[in-house]
Amino acid sequence: MGLLQQRQSGNKDNQGRHHLVVRDPFEEFKRADASEAELRQVSELLGAVVELPSFWSGIANDASMPVAHRRLAVVQLVRRHVLPGTTTVGVFAEMLDGAQWLGDGDITVITEVGGKIPVSWTAEDTVIAVALPGTRGAIYLAIAGRFSVEEIAVALRGMSRDVRVLSAVIRDAGLEVSGQELEKTTS
Numbered sequence: 446m447g448l449l450q451q452r453q454s455g456n457k458d459n460q461g462r463h464h465l466v467v468r469d470p471f472e473e474f475k476r477a478d479a480s481e482a483e484l485r486q487v488s489e490l491l492g493a494v495v496e497l498p499s500f501w502s503g504i505a506n507d508a509s510m511p512v513a514h515r516r517l518a519v520v521q522l523v524r525r526h527v528l529p530g531t532t533t534v535g536v537f538a539e540m541l542d543g544a545q546w547l548g549d550g551d552i553t554v555i556t557e558v559g560g561k562i563p564v565s566w567t568a569e570d571t572v573i574a575v576a577l578p579g580t581r582g583a584i585y586l587a588i589a590g591r592f593s594v595e596e597i598a599v600a601l602r603g604m605s606r607d608v609r610v611l612s613a614v615i616r617d618a619g620l621e622v623s624g625q626e627l628e629k630t631t632s
Contacts, residue, residue, distance in 0.1 A: 470487040470488075470490045470491050470492075471491075471496060471500065473487040474487070474500075474504055474514060474517070474518060474521075475504070477509070477510055477511060477514070479514070480513075481513035481517070484513065484514065484517050485517070488517065488520075488521060491521070491525070494525050494526065496525075498522055498526045498539075498540035498542075499540075499542060501518045501519070501521050501522035501525070501526070501540075502518070502522060502540060502541055502542040502543075502544075503542070504518035505518040505519045505522065505541075505544075505545075505546050505578065506542060506543060506544070506545040506546060508545070512578050512579035513579070515546055515578040515579070516577045516578045516579050516581060516582065516622075519546065519577055519578060519584065520577065520582075520584075520620055520622060522540060522541075523584050523618055523620060524620070526540055527540075527615060527618050529587075529615055529616060529617045529618050530614065530615075530616060530617075531614070532614070532615045533611065533612055533613060533614055533615065534588060534597070534600050534601070534610055534611055534612075534613045534614075534615065535600070535605075535610075535611030535612060537601070537615060538600050538601050538602070538603045538605070538611070539603070541601055541602075541603065542603070543602060543603050544601050544602050544603070546578045547575070547598070547601060547602060548576075551575060551576040552573055552574070552575050552576075552594050552597055552598050552601070553573065553574045553576075553594065554571060554572070554573055554592075554593070554594045554597075555572040555573065555574060555585075562574075562585050562619065562621075563585050563619025563620060563621060564585045564586065564587040564616075564617040564618065564619045565587065565616075565617050566587035566616065566617065567616075569589070569590065569591070570587045570588060570589055570590070570591075570616060571587075571588045571590060571591055571592045571597070572585065572586070572587050572588075573585070573586050573588065573594070573597055575601070577622070581622070581623035582620065582621050582622040582623045583620070583621050584618065584619075584620060585617075585618065585619040585620070585621065586615050586617070586618050587615070587616045587617040587618075588613050588614070588615055588616065589613050589614045589615075589616050590609070590613045592610055592613065596610050597610070
C-alpha cells in the first residue's frame with residue numbers, strides 16, 4: 446500500500462487512462478503499517494497547517510505506534526507548530542501533551558559547540574538538544590534565559606509550575622534527523 450493507489454475496477458476514463466487516488470496525508474501517519482519512506486514522502490504533501498498539535502502529540506505519545514511514526518510525528522509537530530520568537534516553553538509543553546516519548550537523559554544542555562547545530566543563540570540563551578524517539582536525531586531549541594536540564598525536562602513533560610521557565614520564549618528551533626541535513630525551522 447503506497448501513497449498513490451490505482452483503482453482496479455471501472456477505473457478508466459473515456460480516454461483509457463487509469464485514475465490515481467491520493468490518500469489523505471494525515472491518515473497515512475495513523476497507519477501503523479506505513480513505512481518510514483512513505484511517511485517521509487507524505488510529509489512533503491501536508492501543505493498549510495490545518496491540524497491541531499494534538500494530532501502529532503497523540504501519535505508521538507502512542508507507545509503502540511512504530512518508533513519511526515513517533516519520531517516523525519515529533520518532527521512535524523516542531524516544523525508545523527513551533528514558531529521561533531513566539532512559542533514559549535509552556536506552550537510547547539502543552540503541545541507535547543506529557544511527552545511520554547521523552548526518556549530520562551534525552552535532553553542535553555549544549556554548553557560547547559564543536560561543530561554545527563541548527564539554531565542561532567546568544568550567551569543569555571539556553572540551547573538544548575532533545576533526542577527524538579528512537580534516538581535517531583534531535584530537536585534543537587535556543588531558549589531565552591538560563592535554565593538547567595532538570596527545569597527544562599520537567600517543563601516539557603508538563604509538570605512545571607515555574608512561570609520563569611514556562612514563559613521563556615523559544616528563540617530558535619532546528620532539527621537533525623538521521624540521514625538528512627541540519628534544518629532550521631524558521632522561515
